[in-house]
Amino acid sequence: MGILDFISKQFIDVIQWTAEEPGLLAYRFPMSGMEIQNGAQLVVRETQKAAFFNEGKIADIFGPGTYTLTTQTLPVLTYLKNWDKFFESPFKSDVYFFDTKDQIDRKWGTTQPLTIRDKEYGPIRIRAFGNYSYAIGDVGAFWSRLVGTAERCTSEMIEGQLRGAVLTAIASTLGQSNVAFIDMAANQEAFSQKLAEAIRPALRDYGIDVKSFYVQSLSLPEELQRILDKASSMNMLGDLNRYAQFQTAESIPLAAENPGGLAGAGAGLGAGMAIGQAMAQGFANAAPAPAPSAPAQPAAPAQPAEDPIQLLEKLGGLLAKGILTQQEFDAKKAELLSRIK
Numbered sequence: 001m002g003i004l005d006f007i008s009k010q011f012i013d014v015i016q017w018t019a020e021e022p023g024l025l026a027y028r029f030p031m032s033g034m035e036i037q038n039g040a041q042l043v044v045r046e047t048q049k050a051a052f053f054n055e056g057k058i059a060d061i062f063g064p065g066t067y068t069l070t071t072q073t074l075p076v077l078t079y080l081k082n083w084d085k086f087f088e089s090p091f092k093s094d095v096y097f098f099d100t101k102d103q104i105d106r107k108w109g110t111t112q113p114l115t116i117r118d119k120e121y122g123p124i125r126i127r128a129f130g131n132y133s134y135a136i137g138d139v140g141a142f143w144s145r146l147v148g149t150a151e152r153c154t155s156e157m158i159e160g161q162l163r164g165a166v167l168t169a170i171a172s173t174l175g176q177s178n179v180a181f182i183d184m185a186a187n188q189e190a191f192s193q194k195l196a197e198a199i200r201p202a203l204r205d206y207g208i209d210v211k212s213f214y215v216q217s218l219s220l221p222e223e224l225q226r227i228l229d230k231a232s233s234m235n236m237l238g239d240l241n242r243y244a245q246f247q248t249a250e251s252i253p254l255a256a257e258n259p260g261g262l263a264g265a266g267a268g269l270g271a272g273m274a275i276g277q278a279m280a281q282g283f284a285n286a287a288p289a290p291a292p293s294a295p296a297q298p299a300a301p302a303q304p305a306e307d308p309i310q311l312l313e314k315l316g317g318l319l320a321k322g323i324l325t326q327q328e329f330d331a332k333k334a335e336l337l338s339r340i341k
Contacts (some may be wrong), residue, residue, distance in 0.1 A: 012036050015050075015069075016043035017097035025103075025136060026153040036093065042067040047101035048265065049204050058140050078188065096143065102211050103155050104133040108166050113221055120180045125221055132193070132213040134162075134203060142207030158206075161184040165202040173198040183216045254261040311336055 006310045012035070017027055044064050052059045079312050112124035136142050146161070146335075173195060173228045196213035203210055219225070315332055318324040322333075 012040055014041045014043065015095055016310050017045075017050075022097060023103075023155040024152060025155060025158075026147045026150075027097045027099075028151045029097065029327070031094060036069060038070060040069045044097075047099060049098045049100055049136075051096045051098065051139050051143065053096065058143070059093075061139055085332050096147070098136050098139050098142065102133045102135045102138050105161075106133060106155070106159070107131050108163055108170075110167060110170075114171050114174055116174045116177065116181075118181050119178055120182070124181060124224060126174070126181060126184075127219045127221070128174075128215060128216045128217065130216040132166070132196075132199075133211040134208045135211055136207060137204070137209035138207035140207065141205070145206045159284075160210070162203065162206070165206070168200050169193055169199040169202045170195055181220070181248065187217050188218070191215055191218075 012031075015029055015036070017029065042050060042062060043066050046064050048064060049064045052061075074289055089201045106130075107128040107130065110127050113127050115123060115125050146158050156281050179191070192215045194212055195215065199213065200210045258281065311332060315324065315329055315336075319329045
């Protein structure tokens with residue numbers, strides 16, 4: 001290199017990164033046609049790290065602070081020892097800045113349902129969605145795995161790679177899990193922590209630390225969800241006799257509010273009670289018959305009690321004709337409803 005070429009070179013006296021952009025994780029300081037001046041200042045702000053590279057290898061890493069660059073603080077800058085002799089140094093330096101603050105609200109989700117073996121329902125497919133946050137932890141691994149010689153590296157550029165690592169770890173964890181789907185949904189906080197532990201090693205290989213991980217939604221495909229809903233409905237029905245009685249008691253007040261409603265309600269209620277009684281009778285018939293015993297004396301025939309529904313219909317007619325007052329009707333209705341057990 002000639003003397004004129006050397007004198008024409010520009011010398012850098014301050015190295016810093018001030019124009020941070022959202023999502024920009026790594027930035028190469030522009031060094032084309034410039035040399036670092038002996039005694040130059042390196043300024044590394046909070047949530048930043050700076051790395052010097054010598055011929056494609058990391059020479060030194062600096063955390064937050066202000067540094068004076070000399071051959072003592074940065075021995076790899078061999079050019080600084082010879083700059084007054086006007087000959088070219090073999091040292092070629094690149095300086096990268098890294099944003100180490102948390103990258104928040106990064107989305108993850110299963111593009112296709114994951115098949116797992118549920119301990120209650122057998123093989124099922126589930127979907128999962130949520131978000132997580134991360135930060136650059138190991139500058140060397142992050143640069144070598146994801147940045148390389150690029151001048152810039154953004155969160156969007158590595159999003160696909162990180163999502164693939166996350167989903168692979170999640171699929172492996174769910175496939176080996178003995179936790180039932182219902183328990184996963186009911187304990188999402190504990191489940192989130194378990195998945196966070198599973199994905200941390202995968203992202204650490206890229207120099208990235210997982211700061212938080214949340215499961216926001218766990219769901220089944222629609223056809224499986226319909227089957228689960230039917231099973232839940234059957235469990236909720238419980239005692240069919242009590243269910244029929246509940247339906248009857250709920251329907252009577254609604255029918256009494258409509259003109260002529262009691263007559264229509266009588267038919268509907270009678271059908272509902274008949275269904276409940278038929279189902280209960282079916283269960284009773286399935287029970288084993290008792291052992292035969294000595295013939296008992298025939299009991300005197302009992303007088304059949306009048307159906308409470310029929311009595312309510314008659315009372316409704318008397319109320320409509322003005323024979324009964326509303327207060328008398330309500331009192332008698334309450335008494336008849338108490339008989340339906």
